[in-house]
Amino acid sequence: MSTNKSIAKNLLYSELQQLAPQLICRIEFVSIEAIKQCVIAGIGIALLPAMAVDKEIKAGQLLELPWQWSEVDLYTQLAWHKDVLVKFFGKNTSPLLLS
Numbered sequence: 901m902s903t904n905k906s907i908a909k910n911l912l913y914s915e916l917q918q919l920a921p922q923l924i925c926r927i928e929f930v931s932i933e934a935i936k937q938c939v940i941a942g943i944g945i946a947l948l949p950a951m952a953v954d955k956e957i958k959a960g961q962l963l964e965l966p967w968q969w970s971e972v973d974l975y976t977q978l979a980w981h982k983d984v985l986v987k988f989f990g991k992n993t994s995p996l997l998l999s
Contacts, residue, residue: 932949945965
């Protein structure tokens with residue numbers, strides 16, 4: 901079991917371990933693209949947001965497996981100081997980002 905403090909991740913690993921105890925090796929990446937390339941190469945399975953794999957599923961590179969558990973909510977949060985946004989986007993900075 902990972903020493904990572906993510907409760908959701910540890911619950912997922914626990915469920916997977918019960919379903920497929922032979923899957924004892926685990927590799928973690930921070931890059932979604934690296935994860936997708938490993939799965940495409942046949943190295944393993946991944947739990948990724950649908951929008952991140954839609955193109956590969958439609959192209960037949962990836963296969964969506966049936967999900968038997970309740971829906972999983974994954975959240976990504978990003979915070980930027982408004983001065984950084986203006987510096988990066990300049991005059992194209994959306995007013996919605998600055999509010």
